[in-house]
Every structure is written in structure tokens, then in C-alpha cells.
Amino acid sequence: MENEAQFTVDLGNLMCFNPHHHFPSKPSSREELVKECLEKGTELVQIIANNLFNLPSTESVDGPLIKLPPPTTRLPREKPLPKPKAPTKWEEFAKARGIKNRKKDKLVLDDQSGTWKRRYGYDRANDEENIPIIEAKMTDEPGFDPFAKRLSDKKNRVEKQEKNRMQNLKQAAKLGNLPSHVQLAATALPITGTQAAPKKASKHDLGKVAGIAVTATASGGKFDKKLQGEKPAQQPKKFRKFLPVAEGTGIGSQERSQTERILNSLISKNSHEILNVDKAISMYNVKKEKRKNQKGKSSSTSSKLKPKTKPQKKFSKKGSSKTEKAK
Amino acid sequence: MLKVKTPRNHRVRRELEKRAPKLVENGKKTLILHGTKTSAVLNEVLKEIYHLKKGKAVKFSRKNENIKPFENGGETSLEFFSMKTDCSIFVYGSHSKKRPDNLVIGRTYDHHIYDLVEVGVENFKPMESFKYDKKLAPLVGSKPMIAFIGEGFENVEELKHFKEVLLDLLRGEVVENLNLVGLDRVYVCTAISSNRVFLSHCGLRLKKSGTKVPRMELVEVGPSMDLVVRRHRLPNESLKKAAMKTVRDQPKKKVKNVSDDAVEGKIGKIYIPDQKVGEMAVIDKSKGVKRERREAKLKKGDQGHASKKQKEDST
Numbered sequence: 239m240e241n242e243a244q245f246t247v248d249l250g251n252l253m254c255f256n257p258h259h260h261f262p263s264k265p266s267s268r269e270e271l272v273k274e275c276l277e278k279g280t281e282l283v284q285i286i287a288n289n290l291f292n293l294p295s296t297e298s299v300d301g302p303l304i305k306l307p308p309p310t311t312r313l314p315r316e317k318p319l320p321k322p323k324a325p326t327k328w329e330e331f332a333k334a335r336g337i338k339n340r341k342k343d344k345l346v347l348d349d350q351s352g353t354w355k356r357r358y359g360y361d362r363a364n365d366e367e368n369i370p371i372i373e374a375k376m377t378d379e380p381g382f383d384p385f386a387k388r389l390s391d392k393k394n395r396v397e398k399q400e401k402n403r404m405q406n407l408k409q410a411a412k413l414g415n416l417p418s419h420v421q422l423a424a425t426a427l428p429i430t431g432t433q434a435a436p437k438k439a440s441k442h443d444l445g446k447v448a449g450i451a452v453t454a455t456a457s458g459g460k461f462d463k464k465l466q467g468e469k470p471a472q473q474p475k476k477f478r479k480f481l482p483v484a485e486g487t488g489i490g491s492q493e494r495s496q497t498e499r500i501l502n503s504l505i506s507k508n509s510h511e512i513l514n515v516d517k518a519i520s521m522y523n524v525k526k527e528k529r530k531n532q533k534g535k536s537s538s539t540s541s542k543l544k545p546k547t548k549p550q551k552k553f554s555k556k557g558s559s560k561t562e563k564a565k
Numbered sequence: 566m567l568k569v570k571t572p573r574n575h576r577v578r579r580e581l582e583k584r585a586p587k588l589v590e591n592g593k594k595t596l597i598l599h600g601t602k603t604s605a606v607l608n609e610v611l612k613e614i615y616h617l618k619k620g621k622a623v624k625f626s627r628k629n630e631n632i633k634p635f636e637n638g639g640e641t642s643l644e645f646f647s648m649k650t651d652c653s654i655f656v657y658g659s660h661s662k663k664r665p666d667n668l669v670i671g672r673t674y675d676h677h678i679y680d681l682v683e684v685g686v687e688n689f690k691p692m693e694s695f696k697y698d699k700k701l702a703p704l705v706g707s708k709p710m711i712a713f714i715g716e717g718f719e720n721v722e723e724l725k726h727f728k729e730v731l732l733d734l735l736r737g738e739v740v741e742n743l744n745l746v747g748l749d750r751v752y753v754c755t756a757i758s759s760n761r762v763f764l765s766h767c768g769l770r771l772k773k774s775g776t777k778v779p780r781m782e783l784v785e786v787g788p789s790m791d792l793v794v795r796r797h798r799l800p801n802e803s804l805k806k807a808a809m810k811t812v813r814d815q816p817k818k819k820v821k822n823v824s825d826d827a828v829e830g831k832i833g834k835i836y837i838p839d840q841k842v843g844e845m846a847v848i849d850k851s852k853g854v855k856r857e858r859r860e861a862k863l864k865k866g867d868q869g870h871a872s873k874k875q876k877e878d879s880t
Binding site for chain 2: 404
């Protein structure tokens, strides 16, 4: 077996590889080929067996047990390496302060009853809340229920703990370190102002947005090649509304209402009888302020500023202060 | 509003922990499925592969129309199945005029496709067609020996990749201790030409030889087929690097209450609380068993028995 040194043996996988065998280019009949393959296979298997049986073995009930070495061929993993657990807020704090966790006993001697009770849980030792009578302090109002307060305090504490736990899990999820048995799922709608849970875009929304995007081309998206299944854009075009041609004699009711509307808006703009009281007050106030600020200034600037009074009303405080500074 | 979902019972919790990423991984499970059209030969092949890997394989029986390996969108279903069944190797069979008796063997990393090899099956001989001594039949689940022969596996890139995939597929679980009596199967893979591999599954016969090592004899047992490599896809470099990452061994976590004794082997300690026999609840609630009734009966019996006896005497 002079070629033995050239074989690659991977005992951990019980594999042997002969890279040097060259098969004749014109393979003989099928049986011959099979026979040759098996012969070669037998050789390799014998080598593996030699190596295996020479390993130190221990005797067990079922037979000789050998300890296999780890495999040498590197094969890819099936899942990424596990990330170390993310420390919770308390753990970080404890590490920073150097607080060590002390081992506590499960049973504690209860002073009141003189027996050994558990440290926490139902019927615990030295329970401060188990007293039947609570004395009222001088600062308590009459009708104040300390037992109810105890319950609500506990409820608040439990809620705070839940919130903290949720925060820890969210932090871990952000880093990708969630423990394997925990999943975070978005349930209810988020309160506005907080970080909204990413909502899946509906088919309708996507279609609308796609339609809007399509009109950004030079031809308004009318001549674009459509993808398979894409429906034509359904943008509501503004159509001119034409009144019916004949609707009774003279001006019809629709035409009358149309012209009435136009005339009303025209007249109201220039008539002083219809008074928008709020608008008038605000206009007056702004004008007064303007006059106050312009007391020491030249009149030429004031005339320039006059047309600007109207838009200034719409500006916030910032805008008006800006123009004041400019003066 | 985020809600925390944790499993309601321990069984589910244990399952989730089994599937979580670990330092030392469980053996890879194989998913066997087929596409819209399969041939008789291919059905046999898939069935036999499933039998060879019984216990660590999942076989789907329905046809899957939307799985198209080597195409962009056709692999999402595979990834979904891999996630659901927790399988990281899959064998997908399909048959078409262009690619008859096609098998696509692929691996996944983190439930995304890692690499693929497409082979065609030729000259397939099923397990039933081999005649051999039944005693040599390999047991299900035994660790196989694998032999690769041929310079093709070293020189041709496709065959190199195929060798790696075959090793991953055939090797089974990685074990530390092996019982030498349980060595009974061999897979022989020979690279006959630059794109053809002859795969054969053989049983072992151990013959007495002069030395401690028995003489091996191969007996063809299981399926044998010619695999013609058609297409393949190698993993991209970054993915390969991520998948091949290893961490140096960490010290084993100490298991509590277990100790190893040289004489007796593994010893475990179980703590049982004291049983207070007198205070245990007696479940037998039949009327006659209640203590008061029994005691009352006894008292009555002392007075009543005497009278009964007398009656018997009289008759």
C-alpha cells in the first residue's frame, strides 16, 4: 500500500479520499467498472478500519467503544453562531456599581409564627403586608383606605416591572439577541406620536402610489409600457361640468344657482355691508401695532410695508418678529 | 404596542430551544420533495434516499409547482419549508424533457439558500434488485463510512463542490463515541469521468484476519446510481465566511447533581421531599372504608358477633 500516505483520511466523518486514482478514459463494461470501484472502495475502507481499530477503546456492554476525533473537513454550519445574551438594564447597572448577586436560602425563619416559611410567594416569611390592622397616620384623610392603596401600589409596581421587562426585550430584539423562546409581536395600533409599527402597504395604497409615480414622466405616464397585470391609472380627471342645454324656458334652476354663486362671491368681496367681524378685528389690531412701531420711522418705509400686512397675518409670531428686526 | 409571545407549555419551549442556533449544532435534517413532474425512476430514488436517512429526513409527498431552484424567485418556497421543518439540506427531484431525472441537492444557511448542485440520475438500481445475505443489511441510523475515489474530485471544481455536498448529505450525525460493532455500511463515490460520479451503498462484512483489525469486505446492498453533474451554484464569499466561522471551544457547562464514578459510571442525585404518610390524602372514598364507620362497625361487631354464633349453633 505505497499510496496510503497520499490518501486523505477524516476519521471524525469516517471518510477516506483517494485523489490519485485515474480511471481509464474508455471505461470497460459496466460490471467491470463497478467491480473496480468496489475494489478501490474496499481498499479505502480497510484504511479507515485500520485507523479506527487502532484507537484506544473502552469496553462497554454493547461492544468496544472508541472515542472519535473531531472531523477535519470543514463543513458550513446550518445556523449562525449564537450571540451572547444581551445584559438587561439592571445587569449593566450592577456591573457598573460592582453589585454582586448573593445566594439566598429558600426557607427563612418567620419571626411571628416561629416556623420556616418560604422567602417569597404565597404565605411568605416576615410579610409586611399580611397585617390585619393598619394604624392611620395624622396626615391621612378620613375615609382613606390603606388596603386599597396597598393593592393599587402593587398593581403599579407590577406594571412598572412589565414595562421594564418589555424595554429589555425590545433592546435585545434591536441587537438581535432575543432568547429563543420569546417572540415580539405587534398587536394593537400604536398611540399617535409614538413610534408607529411599520404597517404593511395594502394593494390599494401601492396601486395609488404607483399611479402617482407614473405621472412623473414627460408624457404624464400615458404612453408608458405597462407591466403584466398592471391596471391603467385611475386618476380622477377634472372634467368640466356642462349644464344641460335645455331645461325649461329662460335660465334653468341650475344655471341660475351657478350664476348666483358667482355673483355673491364677487359682491361680497367688495361690499362693506357684509362684515367678517373676526377678520376685521385682527386686521385692526395688526394695523395698530404697525402704527405703533412706525412712530419714529419715515413714512416711505411704511408705505412699502403696507401691502405686506395681509400675508403677515398668516405668518406666525416668528415671521412678524423677523420683519420687525429688519426694520 | 408590542406583545411578548412566549410558549404556553414546556414541550413547545423545548422544541424552540432545539431549533435555536447553538455552538455545537444538531445534525442536519434533510428535506425531500419533488416538483410538478416526476418519473418512476425519480420517485424510487427519492424514496430510497428517504429510507437511507430515516429519522433525520422529512419527505413531502405533494407536488410543488412554484419551486424552481437556480431561478430568482423560485427558491422562496424552499426557504419557507426549510424554516418550518428545520431542515438545512434538501433534495428536490423533477423531471423534464430537457433535464430528465433531475435531482437538485442544496444546503441552507440560516434558512437561506447557501449552495446548490444539480445532478441527473442514470443507471439507477434500487435496493430490492440486489441479492445478498440478509444478515449483512445495515441497520437504520448507523454511521456510514464514506469513500471518495478519483482525481476528478480534486481537479474538477464542480466535482469538488459535489464532494462536499455529498459528504454533508451522507455523513449523518457527528458523534464522539462510536461502537465498533455498529460499523456496517459504506458509501462508495467514484468520479468516473469529469462530470459523472458513481454512487453505491454497500454493507460490510468483517472477516477474521490475523491482527486486531478485521478484514473488510464490501457487499453491494443498497441503491446504486450514476450521478451526472449538470449545474451548480457556489455560495458567495461573504456567506461562506459567515457559515464557516467557528468559535474556540468554551468550557462545558457544569450539569448539576450529576457525577461520574469510575466503578459505577454516571451517578445522578435526586432530591425527594419527606413523605408524610399519616397526612396523605386517602383517595378511596367508599363508604365502608371511612375510619369512623370502621370503628363503629368494630364496636358493634364485638357485641353482634356473639349472637350470630349462637344462631349457627342452633342449626
